[in-house]
Amino acid sequence: MTGRRSSDQTRAAILRAARERFAAQGYERTTIRTVAADAEIDPSMVMRYFGSKEQLFDAALAVDLRLPDLGSVPAGELPAVLVRHFVERWEGEPADDALLVLLRSAVTNEQAAARMREVFAAQVAPALAAALGPERAARTAGLVATQLLGLALTRYLLRLPAVTSLTPDELVAGLSPALSATLNPPRG
């Protein structure tokens, strides 16, 4: 037993610090030196544990949306359940840096954009298919993503006052009709 942290503790501390920095500053402006300082270790330890800045970034991009089984949600409640799940995911305690890292980085970094497409294909699309059936899911998944990611973009990244000023309940009430219309477009 030494006074040093275990490998796992050190590794976890580095990853936590890296996610905070990547989330706040993006890939380029985040330096291994500042991550190491946040984790209270030597910069060379970051290289030792993760090999390179790019591999550290890749580890920070791992995200689990924790979507519930949408197949057991009554059809009429699906829009509200979706909006509420993502709002709570973004604003829960502790704030989820992994989600922020992924979205913020995906906009300027092709490696992260590819991960975003993977997350969508592996987590969002199947969950929607369970609720809507494969055909309707295939037809509407893109538009659902547009609205849910649009919310994250304007509220958590751009911080448009017109969006940040809304309460979570107002967001659910305001966006559910739009999602509902997307899933069940009116005849016309």
Added chain:
Amino acid sequence: MTGRRSSDQTRAAILRAARERFAAQGYERTTIRTVAADAEIDPSMVMRYFGSKEQLFDAALAVDLRLPDLGSVPAGELPAVLVRHFVERWEGEPADDALLVLLRSAVTNEQAAARMREVFAAQVAPALAAALGPERAARTAGLVATQLLGLALTRYLLRLPAVTSLTPDELVAGLSPALSATLNPPRG
């Protein structure tokens, strides 16, 4: 008359090259050297004309959405007009780098995010107010922005296959019901 380009030509060439680079790579990965190479001049000329990389960036962020007078659009057609305007704005010829620079940069750069909020307040909000009246506009502008910017995010930045696979007409048809429901929420 010399063989050299005029001041205005040189300045415009620099700005055009800068927008392309900022749009494709974001602020940090864009270097004055590559911008100068694209514009076929010496890097020091960029400094001479724009003072610094940050001031060049600021010049590249100027955007005019060219929104039409929404007050003269029949209420029922407003959603489709909005979606079509922005899709054409993004996909028109030539591709509008200024718009891409602004959105891409605003996600990781506070200077650009502030500009995005300014553009929203100065161009989007007044146009919506002309169509909907000040009260309804104030209530729905944030949700409208969520959907239109969400479209740009998923289609042009993240390039989600579920969104890029849609044609412009399919986008208009698919998103109009959602916008319509936002502007005229069903009683409930």
Added chain:
DNA sequence: GTCTATAATTCGATAGAC
């Protein structure tokens, strides 16, 4: 108006002592 040369930083990555 345009270019050369270079100053002054900063960063990722490596080698090696302990």
Added chain:
DNA sequence: GTCTATCGAATTATAGAC
């Protein structure tokens, strides 16, 4: 496992010749 020292590369920005 942790740290010191440093290399090599890249960048913004400036000074000054022509």
